Amino acid sequence: xxxxxxxxxxxxxxxxxxxxxxxxxxxxxxxxxxxxxxxxxxxxxxxxxxxxxxxxxxxxxxxxxxxxxxxxxxxxxxxxxxxxxxxxxxxxxxxxxxxxxxxxxxxxxxxxxxxxxxxxxxxxxxxxxxxxxxxxxxxxxxxxxxxxxxxxxxxxxxxxxxxxxxxxxxxxxxxxxxxxxxxxxxxxxxxxxxxxxxxxxxxxxxxxxxxxxxxxxxxxxxxxxxxxxxxxxxxxxxxxxxxxxxxxxxxxxxxxxxxxxxxxxxxxxxxxxxxxxxxxxxxxxxxxxxxxxxxxxxxxxxxxxxxxxx
Amino acid sequence: xxxxxxxxxxxxxxxxxxxxxxxxxxxxxxxxxxxxxxxxxxxxxxxxxxxxxxxxxxxxxxxxxxxxxxxxxxxxxxxxxxxxxxxxxxxxxxxxxxxxxxxxxxxxxxxxxxxxxxxxxxxxxxxxxxxxxxxxxxxxxxxxxxxxxxxxxxxxxxxxxxxxxxxxxxxxxxxxxxxxxxxxxxxxxxxxxxxxxxxxxxxxxxxxxxxxxxxxxxxxxxxxxxxxxxxxxxxxxxxxxxxxxxxxxxxxxxxxxxxxxxxxxxxxxxxxxxxxxxxxxxxxxxxxxxxxxxxxxxxxxxxxx
Numbered sequence: 144x145x146x147x148x149x150x151x152x153x154x155x156x157x158x159x160x161x162x163x164x165x166x167x168x169x170x171x172x173x174x175x176x177x178x179x180x181x182x183x184x185x186x187x188x189x190x191x192x193x194x195x196x197x198x199x200x201x202x203x204x205x206x207x208x209x210x211x212x213x214x215x216x217x218x219x220x221x222x223x224x225x226x227x228x229x230x231x232x233x234x235x236x237x238x239x240x241x242x243x244x245x246x247x248x249x250x251x252x253x254x255x256x257x258x259x260x261x262x263x264x265x266x267x268x269x270x271x272x273x274x275x276x277x278x279x280x281x282x283x284x285x286x287x288x289x290x291x292x293x294x295x296x297x298x299x300x301x302x303x304x305x306x307x308x309x310x311x312x313x314x315x316x317x318x319x320x321x322x323x324x325x326x327x328x329x330x331x332x333x334x335x336x337x338x339x340x341x342x343x344x345x346x347x348x349x350x351x352x353x354x355x356x357x358x359x360x361x362x363x364x365x366x367x368x369x370x371x372x373x374x375x376x377x378x379x380x381x382x383x384x385x386x387x388x389x390x391x392x393x394x395x396x397x398x399x400x401x402x403x404x405x406x407x408x409x410x411x412x413x414x415x416x417x418x419x420x421x422x423x424x425x426x427x428x429x430x431x432x433x434x435x436x437x438x439x440x441x442x443x444x445x446x447x448x449x450x451x452x453x
Numbered sequence: 454x455x456x457x458x459x460x461x462x463x464x465x466x467x468x469x470x471x472x473x474x475x476x477x478x479x480x481x482x483x484x485x486x487x488x489x490x491x492x493x494x495x496x497x498x499x500x501x502x503x504x505x506x507x508x509x510x511x512x513x514x515x516x517x518x519x520x521x522x523x524x525x526x527x528x529x530x531x532x533x534x535x536x537x538x539x540x541x542x543x544x545x546x547x548x549x550x551x552x553x554x555x556x557x558x559x560x561x562x563x564x565x566x567x568x569x570x571x572x573x574x575x576x577x578x579x580x581x582x583x584x585x586x587x588x589x590x591x592x593x594x595x596x597x598x599x600x601x602x603x604x605x606x607x608x609x610x611x612x613x614x615x616x617x618x619x620x621x622x623x624x625x626x627x628x629x630x631x632x633x634x635x636x637x638x639x640x641x642x643x644x645x646x647x648x649x650x651x652x653x654x655x656x657x658x659x660x661x662x663x664x665x666x667x668x669x670x671x672x673x674x675x676x677x678x679x680x681x682x683x684x685x686x687x688x689x690x691x692x693x694x695x696x697x698x699x700x701x702x703x704x705x706x707x708x709x710x711x712x713x714x715x716x717x718x719x720x721x722x723x724x725x726x727x728x729x730x731x732x733x734x735x736x737x738x739x740x741x742x743x744x745x746x747x748x749x750x751x752x753x754x755x756x757x758x
Contacts, residue, residue, distance in 0.1 A: 187561035205585045219593040265480040272477035278470040295693040301730040302496030325488030386578040388696045404580045412704035425581035436576035443640045
């Protein structure tokens, strides 16, 4: 029970938690005396700067590498910073011979978009219904959701491989869409479930008294209120699908079908790896999902409260 | 799981309620049964079959695949290495995250930017993060290698063969695994810190407790819930982790840097032994379940959350 709950907790609304935002003098002062000496503030900024430097370092190396020429990046006396900025790498990289990168990008996009849509389509009704109504088997269903949360594609790969081979879906996008959707379903159900459960039932009843049907209540009344939960579920699912590696490695064997995560590993151990292209593609693949994740940053620090208070 | 707000007052739910519920939950149920539980069943079944390299099922072999898994001379070293991998990565991840969370929990100008940057390794593909480190460690042209030469930690730009030698490649893999586990763990601890009542801390200060003493006696106990969940999820993630070791040690011949997870993929991809891979996967599956069960029993993560 714990795993899912906390992953849900982590994304629960942070607005009311003191750690969630910087604004407001009352929040700034928790943990410390009312007046923080300037020296201490500077010390904290220094510590923050060190953390920032460490976390951004690999991606800075990546970015600088992406604008170097092959000769520069493979020089026996490398420079930390690019001496010239070769932006044309971002155009040329798509036609590198190691793997069909444009197709890999399309593959990543198609699998992630459709898996996310499938998760939403399947998880939203389940989350709504289990939060709002009781029925026999409800606990069994929620238990299944938790069990799924504990499992990852990596440990089930051999089973998935055989099953999709039997179904004739091996080496297809469809297989990866189903796998990504299935393994991300539980988190999406859980987070949306907790948001639906947070809406007072009276809201629904009032709408029903006014003559609204169940679907109207769901779409007109509930959805706007649980919207933050839906966005969180979408972003988490999309980012997880975007970066999925283990199952794609085994299920997708044709180079053109593979997502970027799998395709890029082909560069390792090559006689002369075009690292500048690896990094260019990595930057293109990383930036959008990092921005998506940053958009829900507020929800990453939630009070442990909402998910766990029973 | 809390009580559902709906329906509770209407007495015991019956068969008609189930019929009404099905359209809402059946798609999710189908996906879980069809793509998670059924493959798990297939995996258990296959672990007792003889499956040819081309995928033909040649009948039952009882526990022969398990015998092959356990009699593989490298199995126990791989098993021990898996334990080292999980324990070292999780312990260091949690300790470092406690420190980072402490920094990010204090107010200072620019904190929001630092918090956002901390997210990057969480959102970025682990494969891509690992590849930049792999490149950085390359002899002569790798910039991490160059940095280590420049600061005098290693003598020659020929480098150490970091990614050629199984032991050093494994150690660097541990470093990367810790790095990519930090954001989630830090954010979980930050969520925990947000629940620590500030008046308790004020009270401890009034009583003259030093900041360190306040941290260990007041703050840390409050983090129990957040920490136990962070540890549990990290154990599962790190145990199941494939991409880091695949990139860092995948091209090294032999089995001196493998964990159970990379070994499963070697059985599937290099040796085309899906049957033996299934047997090892079942072993891995059971290990995960035992770890989770023992952990939940000992730590009782739900208790004071």
